[in-house]
Amino acid sequence: MSEQTSQPIHIEQQQGVATITFNRPSALNAINVPMAQALLQAVQQLTQDxxxxxxxxxxxxxxxxxxxDLAALQANPEQAxxxxxxxxxxxxxxxxxxxxPVIAQVQGAAAGAGLSLMLHADMVLAAEGTQFNMAYTKLGASCDVGASWTLPRLVxxxxxxxxxxxxxxxxxxQALRLGLINRVLPISDLPSAVMRLAKQLANGxxxxxxxxxxxxxxxxDQDLHTQLNxxxxxxxxxxxxxxFSCGINAFFNKSPAAFSGK
Structure with a gap:
């Protein structure tokens, strides 16, 4: 897949795993309004499937x-x-x-909105050499995309x-020590490791x-009594x-459970 597809978001589905790819590689996938809108459409589609x-x-x-994407923000900051x-x-x-479950497969850089999006994943696998940066204050901005909610809970x-x-x-x-990511792998091993984990979860x-x-x-956000309920x-x-029936039966039959997701 490449930017030649002209689509800012690419979706691929196989064996219960849906992969959402940010597809502006020449801009290091900096997110602009068309990509954000395409991401929302992709998420709406996949979460209903x-x-x-x-x-x-x-x-x-x-x-x-x-x-x-800073170009749009420079031209018309508030509206953009x-x-x-x-x-x-x-x-x-x-x-x-x-x-x-959501897995983030991260390489190169996760900065600003990219880091904020990454923080929402349930698990993050990152390539060696990846750099992470909130970046917002370098622009004189506060954070968005839920970073003020996810980040304190993680670290x-x-x-x-x-x-x-x-x-x-x-x-x-540093990211591994702080709990921002789960695993660090050589970049050559990253895609296969992510897919193995994704298929494991997709079969759960x-x-x-x-x-x-x-x-x-x-x-x-809840007290113990409320959480217990x-x-x-x-x-x-x-x-x-x-x-649940499958899991219980598999336990007593001493066999692997074949979960269907239903």
């Missing part, structure tokens, strides 16, 4: 995403920001609320403020994954699924 049981986010070329932020915020809301308030206020680059070792109990994803995301309701909903 029950056959999609894992979503991979990746960037074509040398970078995952090097932030927002509104036009860019609205679809991005809708897209990450849908990604967070769905059942399908704690002190580290989050340091990362956001200073906007200094982080390497993969998708509705249970969705319950876990939602429970984890609200847990910071939410866990009980989620577990009861899981007991009504075909996958």
């Amino acid at each position: 029950a056959s999609v049981r894992c979503i991979v986010l990746r960037g074509e070329g040398r970078a995952f995403m090097a932030g927002g 920001a509104q036009d860019l932020i609205a679809p991005l915020h809708m897209a990450v809301t849908l990604l967070a609320s769905g059942n399908a 704690g308030l002190r580290h989050a403020l340091e990362i956001a206020l200073l906007s200094e680059p982080l390497n993969t070792e 109990p998708t509705q249970a994954y969705g319950q876990i994803r939602r429970l984890m995301r609200v847990s910071f 939410a866990e009980a309701q989620a577990f009861l909903q899981c007991t009504r699924t075909a996958d």
